[in-house]
Amino acid sequence: MDTLTLILYVAFAPLLGGLLAGVDRRITARMQGRFGPPILQPFYDVVKLFNKENLVVRRSQTVYIIFFLAFMVFTGGIFYAGEDLLLVIFSLMLANTFLVLAAYKGSSPYSAIGAERELLQIMAYEPMVLFYVVGIYMASKTFYIETIATTQHPMLIRFLPGIFLGFLYVLTIKLRKSPFDLSTSHHGHQEIVKGITTEFTGPSLGLIEITHWYENVLLLGMVSLFFAPNLWLGAGVALAIYLLEIFIDNACARARWQFTVFSSWVVAAVLGFGNILALTLFG
Amino acid sequence: MPFFTISKTILRSLFGRPATLMYPAVPREYVEGSRGHIEIAVESCSFCSLCQRKCPTEALSVDRETKIWKIDRLRCIACNFCAEACPKKCLSMATGYSPAVTSPGETEEHHA
Amino acid sequence: MRTIIPFGPQHPVLPEPIHLDLVVEDETVVDVIPSIGFIHRGLEKLVEKKDFQEFVYVAERICGICSFIHGMTYCHGVEQLMKIEVPPRAHYLRTVWSELSRIHSHLLWLGLIADAFGFESLFMHSWRLREKVLDIIEATTGGRVIFGSCKIGGVRRDIENGTLREIAAKLRDYAVEYKDLGNVFLNDLTVKRRLCGVGVLSGPDALGLGSVGPMLRASGVAQDMRLLKYAAYGGIDFAPVTAEEGDSYARCAVRIGEIFQSVEIIRQCSEKIPGGAIEIKVTGLPEGEFYARTEQPRGEVIYYIKANGTKNLERLRVRTPTFANIPPMLKIMTGCQLADVPVLVLTIDPCISCTER
Amino acid sequence: MIESQDFRETTPERLIGEVQGMRDAGYRLVQIGATRTEGFEINYSFDRNLEFVNFKIRLADNTEAIPSISGVYWSAFLYENELHDLFGLNIxxxxxDYQGHFYRVARPAAFAEKPPPPKIKRAVKPTAGTEVKET
Structure with missing residues (x-):
């Protein structure tokens, strides 16, 4: 177990995630022909949110959000500590469930529809995430991230090109980027306003923001795992992938839920399952 | 290609200059003839109050006795009707918006 | 599960004060209950207090986007009543400004529809292009959306022939960018998935429900009030832009087609414009009744003017295009997906402020 | 070019029949509008390929019952609710039927009220100006 990376993750992931969000907003603005906010704007926003009154429909909403944050830190923690990859996936799922529950607690029609859409999104990306775990296991013969990351073996992506592409596809859903920003988008311009986060203000919205920063760093870590044992290359590729996601976000209209679910399943079946089949037959 | 058809436009914007201005740090340049606000050369005003009668929003008031020309900037719609009607040609339309006022109904006075 | 989703008057995708109660079953809209009237200003009644010449300013302020054509229709109606022969140059200038306002209105609409289907950068770029048209408008009239350049008996500002040709050339350059933008709307797969087959309205239905403008033309009915040859349209060579499908994609295609049509009309005007005066002095008072009909970016607008020989008109009735397009909108929204609601509301190009006057 | 204006008169009793005739002939309902004169006038406008037809009903006051044409042209309900809210017409x-809640107005049927008396006397004849101003 690598305690150092664990501490580094817990302490610096929000910083890195916030910076990424700031760079994201800046690049998005430039792509749209605007100047955009300062790079540190996400931090200013969150600080401002914490100075506001916590106005919620039900107090339990905030409790769920705290659980959302706690489980996300826990998930990222075990990932960066080099523990079991299966556990990472299941606790990530649990963390997201808390967000859905919090949205249902808001009892507003917007957040209720948002929560339903979030469940559909989970349904859309979960098969591919499971294929990701299976693929990594088949290529490295272990679930332990530390072993995967440190053992000298050929780079995992050489065995998993299909899973890599499929994972990129669902990463767009996870990062809440167009065309798959159904349940909530970065801009409140949607038929369901802000979707699952509509009913949150002040500190609880700030907590959601911080949780997303943790989540994004975790997701980028999962991308870089494809390049194990060369993790520096992996980190570089993960950042490039993030830039690609910003580009995709700016070049697509929002899809409907039907397209999101079915296309993700087709991608999971063809790229994910196909890759695993190939590994079983020829690996 | 039916995907990413906007890529040329967004990549050009990404590496080019933004289309917006850093207003108000960079002031906006107005084109000549832009209707911003009415200005008065009050020295040549004869206080005939024709502008007051022509004004469609009743933003102007002229006092012949005290020689005061008043304008309520919030009512003024910058239509240039008064400047066209003015017999002495002392009213003119200038570019740029008039500065903010602190309370509605506040008038700007010009004494001869 | 049935949920009632309140949509408007304060809603981020719908910057218009209309309220819709959407009865939603899962994600399917089973019923729509509209309610308007949040901003009824009674401008029609104001005609009893304002001088008929001053009322041009009020007419222009009925709407913030199709402002010029409102003012022009009012002037056109009063001029017809008073049998005033407007100088031909003024007619051409009015045509140029009408088409400029059509271009900027359609670019605004393109941005809004892009926002409705969640394409933020397309929205920003549509509005970036619109800004250039607004610059032309500001340089020629002094205002950005409220032109204030039309008056009974003519126009208040002239555009020199050289400047007019420059504008036509500038617009031809911009047309290249409009083409790029139009390509995204009409060919991008993610956009087509949101527009094709959404809210289909057949030609007979469109006529029966009284829809007007691009909404009607997208259902294959070639009706365009500019064919009535008001202003200088009699001397211009153009044909209404139509599409057959009657869905949101067709309505988008019609509006994009109209942008290029307007660029072409302005080019023709810059070549054909005659010299001479731009206004004549108006004497006398109007009497009688007249229906003035013109084509706004949103469709046919009607000004019913009834005068009794006094300084104040007896009655001014304005039927704006959005008012006529609300019933077809309700028709196409029943049974649609929740995600399509903003798209469908926007395909009629709603302008509730002018609807309620 | 001046558009031809085809004004026809009708009565509340004959209205539905006339409107049905227009519908059968393929006309589009353009608008319904009212005017307060000494009594009230209601105008029903129709259009077919730019051919404009207008029907007019004259009423003594706004309590008189008028049949709704929303059974013939579904889209007429908006106009008829508007007439009820602004003029107090009894349709x-x-x-x-919005029952008077179509517009959120400060005063019901405000458009039915008489305007303030005109300041300028009625001109004997409408005159037209043709004097050209050079610019």
């Missing part, structure tokens, strides 16, 4: 059997 019967509107397809979707």
């Amino acid at each position: 019967k059997n509107i397809h979707i």
Whole structure:
């Protein structure tokens, strides 16, 4: 177990995630022909949110959000500590469930529809995430991230090109980027306003923001795992992938839920399952 | 290609200059003839109050006795009707918006 | 599960004060209950207090986007009543400004529809292009959306022939960018998935429900009030832009087609414009009744003017295009997906402020 | 070019029949509008390929019952609710009746009130100006 990376993750992931969000907003603005906010704007926003009154429909909403944050830190923690990859996936799922529950607690029609859409999104990306775990296991013969990351073996992506592409596809859903920003988008311009986060203000919205920063760093870590044992290359590729996601976000209209679910399943079946089949037959 | 058809436009914007201005740090340049606000050369005003009668929003008031020309900037719609009607040609339309006022109904006075 | 989703008057995708109660079953809209009237200003009644010449300013302020054509229709109606022969140059200038306002209105609409289907950068770029048209408008009239350049008996500002040709050339350059933008709307797969087959309205239905403008033309009915040859349209060579499908994609295609049509009309005007005066002095008072009909970016607008020989008109009735397009909108929204609601509301190009006057 | 204006008169009793005739002939309902004169006038406008037809009903006052044409043209319900809210006209059997809540107005039927007396006396004849101003 690598305690150092664990501490580094817990302490610096929000910083890195916030910076990424700031760079994201800046690049998005430039792509749209605007100047955009300062790079540190996400931090200013969150600080401002914490100075506001916590106005919620039900107090339990905030409790769920705290659980959302706690489980996300826990998930990222075990990932960066080099523990079991299966556990990472299941606790990530649990963390997201808390967000859905919090949205249902808001009892507003917007957040209720948002929560339903979030469940559909989970349904859309979960098969591919499971294929990701299976693929990594088949290529490295272990679930332990530390072993995967440190053992000298050929780079995992050489065995998993299909899973890599499929994972990129669902990463767009996870990062809440167009065309798959159904349940909530970065801009409140949607038929369901802000979707699952509509009913949150002040500190609880700030907590959601911080949780997303943790989540994004975790997701980028999962991308870089494809390049194990060369993790520096992996980190570089993960950042490039993030830039690609910003580009995709700016070049697509929002899809409907039907397209999101079915296309993700087709991608999971063809790229994910196909890759695993190939590994079983020829690996 | 039916995907990413906007890529040329967004990549050009990404590496080019933004289309917006850093207003108000960079002031906006107005084109000549832009209707911003009415200005008065009050020295040549004869206080005939024709502008007051022509004004469609009743933003102007002229006092012949005290020689005061008043304008309520919030009512003024910058239509240039008064400047066209003015017999002495002392009213003119200038570019740029008039500065903010602190309370509605506040008038700007010009004494001869 | 049935949920009632309140949509408007304060809603981020719908910057218009209309309220819709959407009865939603899962994600399917089973019923729509509209309610308007949040901003009824009674401008029609104001005609009893304002001088008929001053009322041009009020007419222009009925709407913030199709402002010029409102003012022009009012002037056109009063001029017809008073049998005033407007100088031909003024007619051409009015045509140029009408088409400029059509271009900027359609670019605004393109941005809004892009926002409705969640394409933020397309929205920003549509509005970036619109800004250039607004610059032309500001340089020629002094205002950005409220032109204030039309008056009974003519126009208040002239555009020199050289400047007019420059504008036509500038617009031809911009047309290249409009083409790029139009390509995204009409060919991008993610956009087509949101527009094709959404809210289909057949030609007979469109006529029966009284829809007007691009909404009607997208259902294959070639009706365009500019064919009535008001202003200088009699001397211009153009044909209404139509599409057959009657869905949101067709309505988008019609509006994009109209942008290029307007660029072409302005080019023709810059070549054909005659010299001479731009206004004549108006004497006398109007009497009688007249229906003035013109084509706004949103469709046919009607000004019913009834005068009794006094300084104040007896009655001014304005039927704006959005008012006529609300019933077809309700028709196409029943049974649609929740995600399509903003798209469908926007395909009629709603302008509730002018609807309620 | 001046558009031809085809004004025809009708009565509340004959209205539905006339409107049905227009519908059968393929006309589009353009608008319904009212005017307060000494009594009231209601105008029903129709259009077919730019051919404009207008029907006019004259009423003594706004309590007189008028049949709704929303059974013939569904889209008429908006106009008829508007007439009721602004002029207080008594329109019967509107397809979707808002019961006076179509517009949120400060005063009901404000458009039915008489305007302030005109300041300028009625001109003997309408005159037209043709004097050209050079610019």
